[in-house]
Amino acid sequence: MLFISQNDEQLDLKQETDTLMEIPTYEEDENSEADINDRQSFNVTDSQNEEVNQQEESTSTTDEETDPQSSCKEHDTSFNQTSNLKRHKRTHTGKKAFPCIECEKSFSTAAHLKTHMRTHTGEKPFSCKECDKSFNQISNLKTHMRTHTGEKPFFCKECNKSFRQLSNLKTHMTSHTGEKAFTCTECNTSFNQISNFKTHLRTHTGEKPFSCKNCDKSFRQMSHLRAHMITHTGEKAFSCIECEKSFSTASHLRTHMRTHTGERPFSCKACEKSFSQISHLKIHMSSHTGEKPFSCKECDLSFITASHLTTHMRTHTGESNSISRLVFLTLGFIRFISRSISNLP
Numbered sequence: 001m002l003f004i005s006q007n008d009e010q011l012d013l014k015q016e017t018d019t020l021m022e023i024p025t026y027e028e029d030e031n032s033e034a035d036i037n038d039r040q041s042f043n044v045t046d047s048q049n050e051e052v053n054q055q056e057e058s059t060s061t062t063d064e065e066t067d068p069q070s071s072c073k074e075h076d077t078s079f080n081q082t083s084n085l086k087r088h089k090r091t092h093t094g095k096k097a098f099p100c101i102e103c104e105k106s107f108s109t110a111a112h113l114k115t116h117m118r119t120h121t122g123e124k125p126f127s128c129k130e131c132d133k134s135f136n137q138i139s140n141l142k143t144h145m146r147t148h149t150g151e152k153p154f155f156c157k158e159c160n161k162s163f164r165q166l167s168n169l170k171t172h173m174t175s176h177t178g179e180k181a182f183t184c185t186e187c188n189t190s191f192n193q194i195s196n197f198k199t200h201l202r203t204h205t206g207e208k209p210f211s212c213k214n215c216d217k218s219f220r221q222m223s224h225l226r227a228h229m230i231t232h233t234g235e236k237a238f239s240c241i242e243c244e245k246s247f248s249t250a251s252h253l254r255t256h257m258r259t260h261t262g263e264r265p266f267s268c269k270a271c272e273k274s275f276s277q278i279s280h281l282k283i284h285m286s287s288h289t290g291e292k293p294f295s296c297k298e299c300d301l302s303f304i305t306a307s308h309l310t311t312h313m314r315t316h317t318g319e320s321n322s323i324s325r326l327v328f329l330t331l332g333f334i335r336f337i338s339r340s341i342s343n344l345p
Helices: 013-019 047-059 082-093 110-121 138-149 166-177 194-205 222-233 250-261 278-289 306-317 322-342
Strands: 066-072 077-081 126-128
Antiparallel strands (some): 066 077
């Protein structure tokens, strides 16, 4: 059995010979997307050195390790080296003979342990020559390089969209299959991405991990914190090319652009109406369902929108706002007339 000494900073050369031959320095997932799309070469720092080192270690294999008859009895696969057969057998036994001395994780190969150790040391030997970013795995560097080259090698078979990462393609595929694998046990809401699921769970736990350094406010999502920070800076970085208006977020600019293009992407399935904002569609849907989800805690009235409830609450608090009261009374009168007309024979 192979051991890793806690007092020795380097692995025994014999262990490296037995385990590092022809193995990429990736994490536990030996079938990562970098393996799938490893045909493009990049100008990377230090990556060549690591590959040369592995080749040198491979050529130093002793003659007694070379055995053309070495084969796996599980599915008749043959190997030209005993070390490769030993490594392959771990896929059947699940044996992880290389433990991390910093944490409780163990790995099936020394190469995987070596890559993992960088999470403790902070080492990032793979540097991008196009920018200042560095990475602890060559697979991450190759993925990053696509932001410079524009390459999107992962194609959706259902539509023409392509993606830089396999994980992004898998997420996209759920838009075709309708699969939502992550379900909340509190309210049965399902999600197609685990990130959205985790964000949703904070609505139940009340967790707000993203805090503003300028005030005491905290937020459930980083995007909400970024939007909030603009209230301190006053920055409006997103400008309309059609008019002089500027906006604090890209989403607000996209919504505004529809006033120029006339686009109404949110359609009602019950009728032919379309809307420029999804919030407007949700309000419209209540005209079909009759739902009034915003209830007054002081009386029995319910309302279609939160703004209508807010206006109504002023009748209880006594807040002086003659315009708001006039709007509220007008809306009430309109609803009364509509109901009266609908009841006519």
